[in-house]
Amino acid sequence: MIVGLVAYFVVVGLDKADKIASTIGVVLAALALGGPYLLPPQKNGNAPAPTMVVEGSGSATATGGGRANTGVQHRGDDSGAQVRSSGDARADGPGSNANTGVQRLN
Known part of the structure; x- marks a missing residue:
């Protein structure tokens, strides 16, 4: 998959490849920041020890x-x-x- 992505970037040219990579980076960063607010909370993931x-x-x-x-x-x-x-x-x-x-x- 990565080889195909690199081949695609070589075919389309460095300028367009740079823009596409920047756009992908922004989308991934936004998902990483918003993910905890959009996903349901985990149950018993970090449950405190019983008292x-x-x-x-x-x-x-x-x-x-x-x-x-x-x-x-x-x-x-x-x-x-x-x-x-x-x-x-x-x-x-x-x-x-x-x-x-x-x-x-x-």
């Missing part, structure tokens, strides 16, 4: 309307949380809540 990490948590069992948590429990959704290799969660009875993962509170 809360739980690893190897045990089992959580809640009975009779109780609550059990061996994971991460926090308010809001602005901070990152990650749970790896969590245990089993078991809730037995009305109103019981067992969590070994991430639980966001309102």
